[in-house]
Amino acid sequence: MNAFGGRLEPERRPAVLAVDLMRAYFDADSPLCLPSDGCLYSAGRVIAAARAVQVPVLHTRVAYGPGGIDGGLFVRKVTALRQLFDGGGAMGELMPQVAPTAEELVLVKQYASAFFGTSLASTLRAGGIDTVVMVGVSTSGCVRASAVDAIQHGFVPLVVRDAVGDRAAEPHEANLSDLQAKYAEVVSEAAALAYLAEVSGD
Template sequence: MRAYFDPASPLCLPSSACLDAAARVIGAARAHGVPVVHTRVAYGPDGVDGGVFVRKVPALRQLFDGGGKLGELMPEVAPTAAELVLVKQYASAFFGTSLASTLLAQGIDTVVLVGVSTSGCIRATAVDAIQHGFIPLVVREAVGDRASEPHEANLFDLQAKYAEVVSESAAISYLKEDR
């Protein structure tokens, strides 16, 4: 979402390199007929559906209350008309959404994760993915965080316990495989 790449946002990342890598991974998925699901955060008026999370991180309510420009998906990774966009209020793409049932109905057993932030949404989604019985692949170059320390620490921990952390080239090769 734009909030992670706009210099005026408190969530802005120091680099947009992960955005370019994410675009390449998504492009490979599309080229090989692999379903792509997008997520974005949006809250109702005054963050009413954000619970304790928006109290803990007030910037969320400020940035995503009712949508707005900072809640838009970046053009580099924008969904096509045929791709599902799930709206979420918490870190995990699984929590409070139809993601698990959507993937199961399509016979999908592996999720390839790209996006931000490594220590927040990516980690939470990977943990929930494995807890739902999916194999999570986190694409190292296609995820990012506001600082290198939490980014690297979370990649280390994800690899150790919850996911396979793979290179962009390995992810693209995986997406090209016949299914």
């Protein structure tokens, strides 16, 4: 018997969650810069597809108060966070390829999960959302933490493989494998686009 053989079926009221698609992950001058920006363009296509069928899109970004005062132990462990996001700053700006519209919510967070210390869960519940289509960075950090919290809050997490990225292939693949085994459904961009098109007829 396979202990990790279960499957979560996506439901009919999704939202797209774009996690931390900030300049810090795509600017060569940043210590957090990813080796490839392919996930950014994939995320942009997923977001565009959601908008085309009126599926809600929500965004997160990271910002800290002066000196990282609200970053707790996290900014002590990952010192680049305070360096890049103290007071907001240019590195915390969302990339133009996935820039939110005036109607889309942008949640500011200080820790890994998009749910921790934010109104995300209550906002999704108030909107009748049951499935969260996840794009963003990084796979092993904020995407993983958000997917784990999504299932713990009762939302089906769909992590779009092509639309998430990490600092190296090894943590990216290892975390996608573990998310699929225990916490989420990991799907291709094509599958995510097909799902969004399908639910648009409801």
